[in-house]
Amino acid sequence: xxxxxxxxxxxxxxxxxxxxxxxxxxxxxxxxxxxxxxxxxxxxxxxxxxxxxxxxxxxxxxxxxxxxxxxxxxxxxxxxxxxxxxxxxxxxxxxxxxxxxxxxxxxxxxxxxxxxxxxxxxxxxxxxxxxxxxxxxxxxxxxxxxxxxxxxxxxxxxxxxxxxxxxxxxxxxxxxxxxxxxxxxxxxxxxxxxxxxxxxxxxxxxxxxxxxxxxxxxxxxxxxxxxxxxxxxxxxxxxxxxxxxxxxxxxxxxxxxxxxxxxxxxxxxxxxxxxx
Amino acid sequence: xxxxxxxxxxxxxxxxxxxxxxxxxxxxxxxxxxxxxxxxxxxxxxxxxxxxxxxxxxxxxxxxxxxxxxxxxxxxxxxxxxxxxxxxxxxxxxxxxxxxxxxxxxxxxxxxxxxxxxxxxxxxxxxxxxxxxxxxxxxxxxxxxxxxxxxxxxxxxxxxxxxxxxxxxxxxxxxxxxxxxxxxxxxxxxxxxxxxxxxxxxxxxxxxxxxxxxxxxxxxxxxxxxxxxxxxxxxxxxxxxxxxxxxxxxxxxxxxxxxxxxxxxxxxxxxxxxxxxxxxxxxxxxxxxxxxxxxxxxxxxxxxxxxxxxxxxxxxxxxxxxxxxxxxxxxxxxxxxxxxxxxxxxxxxxxxxxxxxxxxxxxxxxxxxxxxxxxxxxxxxxxxxxxxxxxxxxxxxxxxxxxxxxxxxxxxxxxxxxxxxxxxxxxxxxxxxxxxx
Numbered sequence: 001x002x003x004x005x006x007x008x009x010x011x012x013x014x015x016x017x018x019x020x021x022x023x024x025x026x027x028x029x030x031x032x033x034x035x036x037x038x039x040x041x042x043x044x045x046x047x048x049x050x051x052x053x054x055x056x057x058x059x060x061x062x063x064x065x066x067x068x069x070x071x072x073x074x075x076x077x078x079x080x081x082x083x084x085x086x087x088x089x090x091x092x093x094x095x096x097x098x099x100x101x102x103x104x105x106x107x108x109x110x111x112x113x114x115x116x117x118x119x120x121x122x123x124x125x126x127x128x129x130x131x132x133x134x135x136x137x138x139x140x141x142x143x144x145x146x147x148x149x150x151x152x153x154x155x156x157x158x159x160x161x162x163x164x165x166x167x168x169x170x171x172x173x174x175x176x177x178x179x180x181x182x183x184x185x186x187x188x189x190x191x192x193x194x195x196x197x198x199x200x201x202x203x204x205x206x207x208x209x210x211x212x213x214x215x216x217x218x219x220x221x222x223x224x225x226x227x228x229x230x231x232x233x234x235x236x237x238x239x240x241x242x243x244x245x246x247x248x249x250x251x252x253x254x255x256x257x258x259x260x261x262x263x264x265x266x267x268x269x270x271x272x273x274x275x276x
Numbered sequence: 277x278x279x280x281x282x283x284x285x286x287x288x289x290x291x292x293x294x295x296x297x298x299x300x301x302x303x304x305x306x307x308x309x310x311x312x313x314x315x316x317x318x319x320x321x322x323x324x325x326x327x328x329x330x331x332x333x334x335x336x337x338x339x340x341x342x343x344x345x346x347x348x349x350x351x352x353x354x355x356x357x358x359x360x361x362x363x364x365x366x367x368x369x370x371x372x373x374x375x376x377x378x379x380x381x382x383x384x385x386x387x388x389x390x391x392x393x394x395x396x397x398x399x400x401x402x403x404x405x406x407x408x409x410x411x412x413x414x415x416x417x418x419x420x421x422x423x424x425x426x427x428x429x430x431x432x433x434x435x436x437x438x439x440x441x442x443x444x445x446x447x448x449x450x451x452x453x454x455x456x457x458x459x460x461x462x463x464x465x466x467x468x469x470x471x472x473x474x475x476x477x478x479x480x481x482x483x484x485x486x487x488x489x490x491x492x493x494x495x496x497x498x499x500x501x502x503x504x505x506x507x508x509x510x511x512x513x514x515x516x517x518x519x520x521x522x523x524x525x526x527x528x529x530x531x532x533x534x535x536x537x538x539x540x541x542x543x544x545x546x547x548x549x550x551x552x553x554x555x556x557x558x559x560x561x562x563x564x565x566x567x568x569x570x571x572x573x574x575x576x577x578x579x580x581x582x583x584x585x586x587x588x589x590x591x592x593x594x595x596x597x598x599x600x601x602x603x604x605x606x607x608x609x610x611x612x613x614x615x616x617x618x619x620x621x622x623x624x625x626x627x628x629x630x631x632x633x634x635x636x637x638x639x640x641x642x643x644x645x646x647x648x649x650x651x652x653x654x655x656x657x658x659x660x661x662x663x664x665x666x667x668x669x670x671x672x673x674x675x676x677x678x679x680x681x682x683x684x685x686x687x688x689x690x691x692x693x694x695x696x697x698x699x700x701x702x703x704x705x706x707x708x709x710x711x712x713x
Contacts (some may be wrong), residue, residue, distance in 0.1 A: 021375075037549065040529070043522075045525075059482070069610070125350075125351065129351055132351060132353050137355055138355055217344055217347060217646050220355040221334050224334070234308060234338075235309050236309060236338040237541070238310050238521070239524065239550070241519060246606050
């Protein structure tokens with residue numbers, strides 16, 4: 001009897017999980033489906049699920065009109081570059097807050113997080129002027145810097161949470177064995193926090209890949225990543241949904257595939273320390 | 277030693293030579309629509325004729341483009357050398373000193389061939405600050421078969437009363453045919469473009485001569501009552517979320533009896549590839565109420581050179597090419613006359629081939645010529661602009677008012693409440709901005 005109830009609950013939970021999963025995936029599925037429709041079919045009412053004439057024309061047109069590879073490479077460089085830079089800064093910062101806290105550490109952490117509460121547009125003009133002065137407008141270096149700064153509070157917070165789970169005794173033992181601070185962080189702390197660092201890294205890459213405020217406002221032609229590539233397919237006068245969907249599919253494809261391959265690592269890292 | 281110095285001198289000469297022939301790259305910011313994409317495609321003709329100039333394109337959605345070019349121009353960022361802007365921005369930006377005067381468009385550039393209404397909209401104190409790439413007004417596009425079935429005949433210059441009668445007569449909701457499709461989606465360039473132009477024909481205006489908002493006047497109430505009642509009776513379901521593209525889709529799939537919108541749609545609805553009703557479309561002027569103003573607007577997507585550009589000479593050269601008569605010939609030659617950017621040049625409307633191929637051409641020209649941005653309303657106003665008020669605050673306040681009017685159409689608020697809210701919001705913002713003392 002008890003077993004039957006348990007099984008029923010399991011089935012119910014599975015069904016619920018599948019339903020939620022499908023709901024979350026539906027917009028992506030619809031975007032991919034629309035990318036294979038003609039513009040007329042894309043806006044047909046009632047919407048067509050599979051009974052439309054399939055075409056790859058949108059992909060051909062998008063590829064012929066835009067330099068996809070340039071935008072793709074910009075996205076890769078900006079997201080990976082900003083993630084590496086953020087980790088270089090965040091690992092020592094999180095270490096000091098986790099293992100050598102002061103009475104102001106909590107305040108500093110909260111202050112860092114509070115910077116994320118400011119609407120980005122509030123600092124657009126000052127940052128734009130600084131970028132103009134320093135010649136960083138429409139450069140990948142400029143975007144790497146700005147995205148590093150934007151995501152740094154989250155990276156430090158995540159790493160701080162993971163580091164707090166590591167017993168300080170292990171680090172002390174390393175110190176007693178004569179490890180310098182640098183060696184302690186590189187050879188003792190970092191290997192133990194690999195799941196946490198990896199998931200922070202993956203999350204930061206995803207955040208940077210999808211970032212669409214700074215990447216749209218600080219770039220023009222040379223450093224524009226895939227967000228700008230998508231934005232170029234929306235039209236004020238004329239049908240565009242099918243081509244926009246093709247561009248979106250091409251833009252989200254790489255990060256979606258990366259997410260699938262690394263989901264185990266991502267979930268492991270995100271739930272690290274969640275259950276004691 | 278002699279050999280080394282020769283090599284050294286040659287190297288220096290070569291590097292100077294390479295510098296002198298190095299192409300100058302100009303960056304062009306543009307919106308994604310058919311005519312602009314075609315320009316991008318054909319621009320190799322320009323670079324072949326001007327090997328010293330290279331082109332870089334930044335194509336963006338209209339609102340993102342507006343945000344980016346405004347930031348760039350206000351900070352003199354210099355990211356763009358040519359910008360695509362509309363008739364709303366030109367007078368405001370020119371007065372701020374943000375645009376170069378276009379006085380170097382080429383010796384053969386025929387400036388007098390530009391349609392006077394469009395040229396006036398892009399000039400300040402008689403100086404041209406943007407060159408029109410394509411121009412548009414608004415007009416009635418209607419189904420000839422449905423109006424015939426309703427036993428009516430569309431005049432060239434209909435009244436709103438006739439439009440309402442025809443819309444109700446053409447409606448067949450059981451077969452998903454709606455008499456009229458109009459913009460309902462909130463936004464200063466969406467429902468407020470249509471409603472501001474319509475209000476002009478009902479004798480309404482945004483402000484009196486002292487910048488006092490006029491939404492509490494009977495003419496606005498009449499306009500909004502008429503619009504809401506008409507769409508409730510003869511409009512498609514969910515009209516409050518329909519903009520240009522949604523209505524275009526409805527019309528092309530045979531679900532609208534009439535559609536009053538941009539003249540540029542004339543080529544879309546008669547395009548046999550995309551439109552199922554291509555051979556059953558007629559055109560008429562935007563309606564009036566007999567007060568002397570029609571409900572048609574005036575807009576031109578235009579090319580301008582920002583004051584922050586360090587390559588203004590090359591940029592003007594490109595603008596001169598893209599907005600010239602020769603460019604229209606090039607498009608006609610490569611893509612056919614129907615695809616030529618409309619609404620900018622008088623000579624296009626004297627071209628018999630174009631007139632024969634584009635059934636919407638005559639009405640487009642008449643609509644553009646009948647719009648008067650400097651005298652848009654029945655009663656006098658202190659502003660310029662037909663479907664907008666050319667002040668920097670307009671985008672914000674018109675979007676807020678547009679949300680109120682869209683809510684009235686959706687039935688979530690009443691017409692009276694929407695107008696009262698519009699009056700109080702606009703009064704507050706205009707007082708804050710210093711227009712009302």
